[in-house]
Amino acid sequence: MILIIDFGSQYNQLIARRVRELHVYCQIDPPNINPAAIKALKPDGIILSGGPASIYEKNSPRIDPAVFDLKIPVLGICYGMQFMVSAMGGSVSRSGKREYGFAELLVKKPEGLLEGVGNKITCWMSHGDSIEKLPPGFKITASTDSTRVAAIVNSRKKLYGVQYHPEVAHTRMGKKMLRNFLFDVCGCKRSWTMKSFARDTISTVRERVGDKRVILGLSGGVDSSVTAMLLHKSIGNKLTCIFVDNGLLRKNEGEKLKVTLKRHLAINIRFVSAGARFLRDLKGVVNPEKKRKIIGRVFMEVFEAEARKIKGAEFLAQGTLYPDVIESISAFGGPTSIIKSHHNVGGLPKKMKLALIEPLKYLFKDEVRVLGKTLGLPDELIWRQPFPGPGLAIRIIGAITRPRLTILRNVDDLLLDEIKKAGYYKKLWQSFAVLLPIKTVGVMGDRRTYENIVAIRAVTSKDAMTADWARLPHAFLGKISNRIINEVNGVNRVVYDISSKPPSTIEWE
Numbered sequence: 049m050i051l052i053i054d055f056g057s058q059y060n061q062l063i064a065r066r067v068r069e070l071h072v073y074c075q076i077d078p079p080n081i082n083p084a085a086i087k088a089l090k091p092d093g094i095i096l097s098g099g100p101a102s103i104y105e106k107n108s109p110r111i112d113p114a115v116f117d118l119k120i121p122v123l124g125i126c127y128g129m130q131f132m133v134s135a136m137g138g139s140v141s142r143s144g145k146r147e148y149g150f151a152e153l154l155v156k157k158p159e160g161l162l163e164g165v166g167n168k169i170t171c172w173m174s175h176g177d178s179i180e181k182l183p184p185g186f187k188i189t190a191s192t193d194s195t196r197v198a199a200i201v202n203s204r205k206k207l208y209g210v211q212y213h214p215e216v217a218h219t220r221m222g223k224k225m226l227r228n229f230l231f232d233v234c235g236c237k238r239s240w241t242m243k244s245f246a247r248d249t250i251s252t253v254r255e256r257v258g259d260k261r262v263i264l265g266l267s268g269g270v271d272s273s274v275t276a277m278l279l280h281k282s283i284g285n286k287l288t289c290i291f292v293d294n295g296l297l298r299k300n301e302g303e304k305l306k307v308t309l310k311r312h313l314a315i316n317i318r319f320v321s322a323g324a325r326f327l328r329d330l331k332g333v334v335n336p337e338k339k340r341k342i343i344g345r346v347f348m349e350v351f352e353a354e355a356r357k358i359k360g361a362e363f364l365a366q367g368t369l370y371p372d373v374i375e376s377i378s379a380f381g382g383p384t385s386i387i388k389s390h391h392n393v394g395g396l397p398k399k400m401k402l403a404l405i406e407p408l409k410y411l412f413k414d415e416v417r418v419l420g421k422t423l424g425l426p427d428e429l430i431w432r433q434p435f436p437g438p439g440l441a442i443r444i445i446g447a448i449t450r451p452r453l454t455i456l457r458n459v460d461d462l463l464l465d466e467i468k469k470a471g472y473y474k475k476l477w478q479s480f481a482v483l484l485p486i487k488t489v490g491v492m493g494d495r496r497t498y499e500n501i502v503a504i505r506a507v508t509s510k511d512a513m514t515a516d517w518a519r520l521p522h523a524f525l526g527k528i529s530n531r532i533i534n535e536v537n538g539v540n541r542v543v544y545d546i547s548s549k550p551p552s553t554i555e556w557e
């Protein structure tokens with residue numbers, strides 16, 4: 049495995065992605081990990097990430113320099129290299145001005161990392177400080193016009209440093225450099241596959257759970273379905289899933305999910321129909337955060353009441369993914385402001401004294417999809433677009449009523465039908481409709497209408513952190529608009545949302 053030390057770079061997840069793409073397992077840890085803990089992990093190599101700090105700043109992140117004496121190859125990227133240089137007796141100059149963007153890398157010594165990459169390649173730079181003096185035992189292997197020390201090596205100790213970012217696609221041959229590091233320098237094997245991951249996880253979970261029982265909240269989304277499948281293969285009927293129908297699902301979704309889940313996951317599932325209770329507590333509520341809080345609270349109450357009926361349960365399984373984990377441990381990930389409160393069963397483990405099982409916590413979304421496929425889940429579960437926990441409640445702007453839910457369900461159903469038929473469903477991160485609390489005038493036949501507006505939202509994204517509005521063809525949008533206005537009672541106007549995230553968000557509330 050490869051250990052990645054997080055010095056706060058925005059590219060950390062990308063480094064992890066690249067390593068995993070090469071079928072090598074990797075893990076990201078904060079810089080305060082101590083050498084003994086590193087040794088215990090038995091990494092074949094260590095990558096020190098970049099970061100926004102300057103090594104001269106008072107609280108700049110640092111790792112115990114003993115890491116350079118563990119006889120484990122180290123690759124320092126950007127800040128990671130500067131830290132290595134200064135920790136080993138070299139010096140870094142504060143240039144004050146940033147070099148940001150493309151640069152031409154002249155390879156002087158094509159060895160180790162740089163073997164076979166050619167002698168002149170484009171690379172991606174993003175740094176302020178530069179290396180001034182190398183520590184003993186190091187030599188320069190590549191330079192650019194403005195950065196003399198762009199790549200360095202200490203071959204005897206297998207320590208490498210690069211000022212540019214090999215993990216970014218803009219660095220041509222970046223992947224080849226990482227490949228050189230992983231396989232030639234560190235001697236890694238290409239053993240990380242979803243098959244091996246599934247096999248290992250199934251046996252670890254089995255050992256941990258023993259003869260106890262596990263509860264899992266199933267939403268019908270990819271993450272919870274894959275978690276359920278993995279646990280089922282591991283502990284069979286010691287797993288009980290709970291599916292809460294909050295009355296805010298899409299048209300016939302509860303029913304459809306019931307059938308699909310039962311067919312493909314031959315698992316204990318308890319379906320709890322709690323729509324009336326959610327709608328009662330949401331009556332007249334307009335404020336988005338209030339809606340979210342109420343839904344979160346009611347969900348907890350319903351889930352807990354059901355979970356208490358399962359005797360002997362000692363674990364709660366969750367489909368937490370790696371990006372969530374990284375965000376919470378990131379060296380610079382201080383308290384981020386709450387934009388929208390996401391609900392989950394976060395408080396439950398403590399309240400019910402349950403231990404957590406999070407088998408996907410080192411995986412990225414696309415890896416989870418591959419894992420689902422490996423475990424035999426059908427495409428209709430693996431390729432579901434994300435659907436928020438609070439459901440249609442945050443897609444109805446203003447108060448939630450049954451008639452408004454019906455209108456939105458009909459629009460949403462028709463929209464997804466068209467999106468699927470046209471082959472856009474998998475290509476879009478999400479596509480959905482939002483019902484606005486305003487009426488406008490229209491004319492149908494010879495009669496004046498005074499009806500609702502719906503907005504269509506379709507976005508592309510890799511991880512929902514940022515998103516772009518989808519450039520769907522005008523003719524296609526026209527067709528959707530026509531069908532909605534003609535076929536859904538209560539709507540006489542359709543608009544298309546052309547805002548990206550940031551500054552907007554994907555959901556409207």
Ligand code: XMP
Pocket residue numbers: 388389390391434435436437438478512549552553554555556
């Ligand atoms: P925003 O609207 O913040 O959404 O850009 C980012 C992603 O998160 C989903 N989302 C939620 N998912 N519970 C969830 O499980 C929630 O409360 C929630 N709110 C937003 C949203 O659909 C998008 O994919």
